[in-house]
Amino acid sequence: MTTTDLILSHCDTATVQLPQSMASVQKEAADFLDANKFAFAKNEVWRNVDFSDFMNDELLVPQQNAPTPQTKFTCGIPNLDTTQLTIRNGFYQTDGEPLQKLGNGVVIGSLRTAIAQCPDLVAKVFGTTTPVNNSFLAANTAMFTDGVFIYIPDNANVAKPLQILGVADHEKSIFLQTRNLVYVGKNSSLTLIHCDDSYNHNRCFSNTVTEIVIDEYARLDHYKMQNLNDNSGLINQTFVRMRQNATLLSNGISFNGGNIRNHNEIRMDGEHCDVQVHGLYLMDKEQRIDNYVFVEHSHPNCNSYELFKGIMDDNAHGSFNGHVLVCDGASKTNAQQSNKNILLTDKATINSKPFLEIYNDDVKCSHGSSIGQLDEQALFYLMQRGIRPHTARTLLMFAFCDEVLKSVGIAPLQQQLREMVQRRLQGELSSCDNCVMSCPTDNCHFTIDVSAI
Amino acid sequence: MSLLSIRNLHASIGDKEILKGVNLEINEGEVHSIMGPNGNGKSTLAAVIVGNSKFTVTQGEVIFKGKNVLEMPVEERAAEGLFLGFQYPVEIPGVSISTFMRTAVNEQRKYRGLDPLSGSEFMKLMEEKKQIVELTANLASRSVNEGFSGGEKKKNEIFQMAMLDPKMAILDETDSGLDIDALRIVANGVNKLRRPDNATIVITHYQRLLDYIVPDFVHILYDGRIVKTGDKNLALELEEKGYAWIKEELENSNK
Numbered sequence: 022m023t024t025t026d027l028i029l030s031h032c033d034t035a036t037v038q039l040p041q042s043m044a045s046v047q048k049e050a051a052d053f054l055d056a057n058k059f060a061f062a063k064n065e066v067w068r069n070v071d072f073s074d075f076m077n078d079e080l081l082v083p084q085q086n087a088p089t090p091q092t093k094f095t096c097g098i099p100n101l102d103t104t105q106l107t108i109r110n111g112f113y114q115t116d117g118e119p120l121q122k123l124g125n126g127v128v129i130g131s132l133r134t135a136i137a138q139c140p141d142l143v144a145k146v147f148g149t150t151t152p153v154n155n156s157f158l159a160a161n162t163a164m165f166t167d168g169v170f171i172y173i174p175d176n177a178n179v180a181k182p183l184q185i186l187g188v189a190d191h192e193k194s195i196f197l198q199t200r201n202l203v204y205v206g207k208n209s210s211l212t213l214i215h216c217d218d219s220y221n222h223n224r225c226f227s228n229t230v231t232e233i234v235i236d237e238y239a240r241l242d243h244y245k246m247q248n249l250n251d252n253s254g255l256i257n258q259t260f261v262r263m264r265q266n267a268t269l270l271s272n273g274i275s276f277n278g279g280n281i282r283n284h285n286e287i288r289m290d291g292e293h294c295d296v297q298v299h300g301l302y303l304m305d306k307e308q309r310i311d312n313y314v315f316v317e318h319s320h321p322n323c324n325s326y327e328l329f330k331g332i333m334d335d336n337a338h339g340s341f342n343g344h345v346l347v348c349d350g351a352s353k354t355n356a357q358q359s360n361k362n363i364l365l366t367d368k369a370t371i372n373s374k375p376f377l378e379i380y381n382d383d384v385k386c387s388h389g390s391s392i393g394q395l396d397e398q399a400l401f402y403l404m405q406r407g408i409r410p411h412t413a414r415t416l417l418m419f420a421f422c423d424e425v426l427k428s429v430g431i432a433p434l435q436q437q438l439r440e441m442v443q444r445r446l447q448g449e450l451s452s453c454d455n456c457v458m459s460c461p462t463d464n465c466h467f468t469i470d471v472s473a474i
Numbered sequence: 475m476s477l478l479s480i481r482n483l484h485a486s487i488g489d490k491e492i493l494k495g496v497n498l499e500i501n502e503g504e505v506h507s508i509m510g511p512n513g514n515g516k517s518t519l520a521a522v523i524v525g526n527s528k529f530t531v532t533q534g535e536v537i538f539k540g541k542n543v544l545e546m547p548v549e550e551r552a553a554e555g556l557f558l559g560f561q562y563p564v565e566i567p568g569v570s571i572s573t574f575m576r577t578a579v580n581e582q583r584k585y586r587g588l589d590p591l592s593g594s595e596f597m598k599l600m601e602e603k604k605q606i607v608e609l610t611a612n613l614a615s616r617s618v619n620e621g622f623s624g625g626e627k628k629k630n631e632i633f634q635m636a637m638l639d640p641k642m643a644i645l646d647e648t649d650s651g652l653d654i655d656a657l658r659i660v661a662n663g664v665n666k667l668r669r670p671d672n673a674t675i676v677i678t679h680y681q682r683l684l685d686y687i688v689p690d691f692v693h694i695l696y697d698g699r700i701v702k703t704g705d706k707n708l709a710l711e712l713e714e715k716g717y718a719w720i721k722e723e724l725e726n727s728n729k
Binding site for chain 1: 524525526527547548549552553557558560563564565566567568569573574575577578581582585617634638
């Protein structure tokens with residue numbers, strides 16, 4: 022049975038049974054699928070996206086937790102201590118309790134368990150961040166298997182970053198639907214690092230949804246890193262709802278992956294919210310990347326700033342689709358959108374569509390997009406100093422990425438990301454060192470003195 | 475044998491011939507100044523020597539340290555010791571001067587079969603060379619030329635020259651855009667780097683720079699050829715009379 026048929030025929034039988042309070046959301050999702058199927062051709066938001074080869078494929082949906090492997094999965098960042106939450110092949114995996122309730126009121130662990138043990142906390146997030154507005158969201162809502170649940174109560178500062186590690190290492194070609202829920206309470210702050218890694222070369226199609234609520238005066242720093250094999254497909258949808266004076270810094274770096282859709286929808290429900298969404302994508306071969314950002318300004322005095330930069334090599338294909346909606350009541354909005362691309366070959370393509378929709382005349386909004394090649398004059402300048410063409414090009418590409426990397430607020434993470442970008446640009450398959458794709462760093466002809474940039 | 479020997483050099487951009495048979499011999503320890511009206515090939519000559527692919531060499535040869543550099547790629551010419559001080563230094567956002575220089579120094583060392591400098595060796599070298607052009611401490615951590623004033627850009631060129639220690643430096647209008655103080659600093663920098671075993675070509679419009687960097691020879695490049703060569707007094711003569719008399723002299727000799 023193809024993935025499409027599987028979803029459409031099973032969407033009314035939920036994998037995870039929800040209590041009555043949330044079951045209506047699942048019903049709505051099933052109805053949405055019933056009515057809309059997977060027809061996207063005329064949908065502007067999904068027009069550039071093509072997952073048909075995954076949707077027409079016959080993929081296995083893992084049904085339960087596989088036995089814990091001998092080796093523990095890690096996605097280590099040198100000099101940074103994190104609390105790791107692992108999702109393996111669609112299910113939360115741990116040696117200990119599937120749901121931990123910490124002394125300060127923080128709850129972290131498996132969503133499946135959280136639904137059983139603390140449905141009231143789950144209901145604060147599940148289905149509240151977005152209407153059911155697309156079929157992949159609907160499929161996930163109806164049929165998700167598990168995921169990470171993070172609940173930060175009011176007035177809590179979680180000093181140690183939480184790290185979600187999404188691992189795919191199944192022996193078969195698989196289809197995963199995980200759902201992550203994050204609640205950051207009033208005056209609280211959280212740093213969340215989300216890594217999606219392949220640990221083998223098998224086909225994996227992941228339809229992931231993350232819902233996030235950032236309450237009043239709270240702050241979330243959200244870092245997403247994607248390092249998947251070339252056979253993989255990832256639809257990574259993140260829906261954020263922010264209350265007044267909330268702050269979001271989102272930074273997504275797509276290092277590798279067969280076909281990636283990063284879909285972000287951010288809604289501000291109060292005044293004085295501050296949103297920064299940054300993205301960096303480095304694609305080559307036949308890879309595809311689509312970044313979509315929707316930001317809704319419905320209240321006055323909010324800021325949003327988007328910066329997406331990408332380098333496309335070989336036959337890679339990508340799109341940026343940014344939509345800022347400034348509603349009638351959202352005076353004093355400050356919104357900026359920027360998308361910059363470098364195409365390294367004649368065959369690499371990018372569709373860039375920054376888009377502002379404004380219904381208030383007391384706002385400051387700007388948008389811009391550029392697509393170009395490496396600066397020939399700068400290359401000549403570097404080469405005249407004795408730097409070989411390959412190194413000169415790498416240096417210029419690294420410099421291009423710097424604007425996004427320098428916004429990473431955690432120094433050890435920034436360092437790690439710089440090194441990964443450097444390795445990626447040197448033509449190595451980039452990956453965390455523990456994953457099967459990692460390659461030794463040799464023939465590195467220059468070392469970027471990262472401290473000095 | 476000359477350090478740099480240019481023989482009957484012809485070069486074009488597109489269909490337009492710019493250099494029409496340049497001959498020039500430069501020995502170790504010498505400073506040569508090339509002067510001439512705008513648009514007569516001074517910058518083109520510099521660009522062709524270092525290998526800018528915008529220009530096509532149609533005839534002639536450029537021999538540097540006994541090697542035909544026209545057959546070498548840009549970066550090899552640089553590693554052999556040819557340095558160009560750019561008239562318009564390029565801004566490179568996101569690359570710091572120290573990263574740029576560390577990469578350049580170590581790539582050149584690799585070419586010469588030397589081990590790369592360690593971080594501390596490099597920092598020491600940089601501190602030492604910064605003095606030569608009175609570079610302020612924080613400049614090295616800034617992106618290459620980004621937001622630099624005209625003076626800072628030119629100082630940065632001489633700083634790079636000091637770091638790379640070239641055998642043959644060609645300074646293309648290094649004096650343009652400089653105030654008197656910056657001019658003195660830049661010129662002093664060049665003088666400090668002058669040694670019996672290296673050489674410098676100074677391309678300039680103004681005699682002023684030559685008060686500080688005293689040339690052994692002054693050449694006039696006119697209509698793609700070196701039409702007159704003299705000592706530093708030739709520059710003074712040009713300052714006084716302009717270029718019209720050169721043109722007349724040429725026309726008379728052609729009759």
